[in-house]
Ligand SMILES: O=C(O)CCC(=O)C(=O)O
């Protein structure tokens with residue numbers, strides 16, 4: 151039985167449906183659950199979590215274009231993407247979309263900061279499926295977390311941080327549920343077309359969505375890659391056809407204002423590193439360690455070129471598509487530079503050999519429940535399917 155420190159991430163995929171905390175969430179109405187995720191001290195005018203049919207229809211009706219599709223097609227080569235593990239799309243956002251993207255990222259950060267600063271005793275913890283937390287965040291931790299992403303301490307749930315993350319009370323986790331424009335992007339026909347092109351299949355699913363705000367003074371992000379689950383991690387190098395057939399996930403990191411290569415919170419990445427499928431082994435604090443301990447004795451399994459760190463520099467309106475296993479890191483941001491705004495959308499596909507789609511655990515419970523109850527538009531119901539359809543996930547309750 152899960153104890154208080156282990157959050158039940160998605161009650162619909164829980165292996166323990168009779169657990170009182172699972173039942174508390176599943177027996178609630180969608181409205182009550184939505185209300186619990188938006189405490190009154192949060193700015194939530196027009197939060198998509200409260201939308202009904204009229205608002206969803208409005209989103210479709212008023213939708214504008216976001217990408218220059220010709221540029222996307224020109225810069226994408228599917229074979230190259232599989233060999234490199236990533237593809238860079240420079241300046242593909244239309245000017246108006248770019249502005250709205252920055253505005254939404256700023257608003258999302260503002261909502262996130264409001265939660266970090268708020269009095270958490272006002273939160274409806276029972277509504278989120280747990281008693282009031284026993285601990286509070288330290289004020290030093292609060293100050294450090296303001297204005298950036300992934301900065302709130304969350305090694306356990308003693309202060310309730312994991313619960314607030316899981317339910318997307320924090321706007322940085324699933325910001326599309328807070329900001330109409332980011333929801334528009336998540337379901338936008340051009341965004342979905344880009345995913346179908348990158349994953350090489352029509353049937354695509356949603357995995358997770360985050361804000362990635364890097365303010366001046368950000369100390370940088372260490373080298374890592376992400377697991378895909380299903381036994382396809384830490385299992386040795388794959389040839390291209392094996393790799394293609396896996397239940398791959400693609401991270402789309404969207405940089406509406408771009409970044410420079412040095413001291414600007416820019417993305418660093420290693421071409422070909424995904425093919426090693428080594429998320430547990432390829433974790434290093436800095437470039438020197440990465441070069442010495444992982445890159446030095448490896449060459450690209452297909453091209454035989456030496457593996458090396460690439461420090462990207464991107465103009466405004468850019469997007470990087472990156473396979474989950476590709477090793478990446480983030481450069482520090484100089485103290486005197488303006489915040490780097492970014493949002494991440496991750497989509498995935500089925501295992502081509504078995505049809506298995508791995509469970510999505512970063513769909514907040516209220517969204518999984520709404521999808522299962524038929525309360526969302528068809529496109530979202532399908533994208534969220536791995537968060538509630540146990541046939542599709544072949545009985546698995548956890549991706550790993
Ligand atoms: O901030 C970035 O550019 C990348 C962040 C990242 O690696 C991640 O969210 O997994």
Ligand SMILES: [Fe+2]
Pocket residue numbers: 374375376478
């Ligand atoms: Fe990452």
